Amino acid sequence: NSILGFQGNRDLALNMINWLSSDEDLISIRPKDPADNRITLSRAQMQGLFYTSVILMPLAIVLAGVSVWWRRR
Incomplete structure (x- = not known):
């Protein structure tokens, strides 16, 4: 059993x-049965995740694009 x-x-x-x-x-x-897989984040972790995904990652993509454009010019 x-x-x-x-x-x-x-x-x-x-x-x-x-x-x-x-x-x-x-x-x-x-x-x-569905498992309860919640993620518990502190306020600092939530802010870090927000800044990384909303500011840092798009900025890195824009900088990479500008770098490629600058080299091909």
Whole structure:
């Protein structure tokens, strides 16, 4: 019973029972319960993420474009 929760063991056990009872309509792969994967960030981390994604990355792309333009001129 302790191994029942690992991987697909629960589905395998339920499908075996359904097959043995000749109720093959119930044999299926059951959907997983959605996991709660929230990310908790501090205020400083949120600001760092904001500045990196909204200011730093676009600025790096613009500077790379200007650099390529300057060399080809």
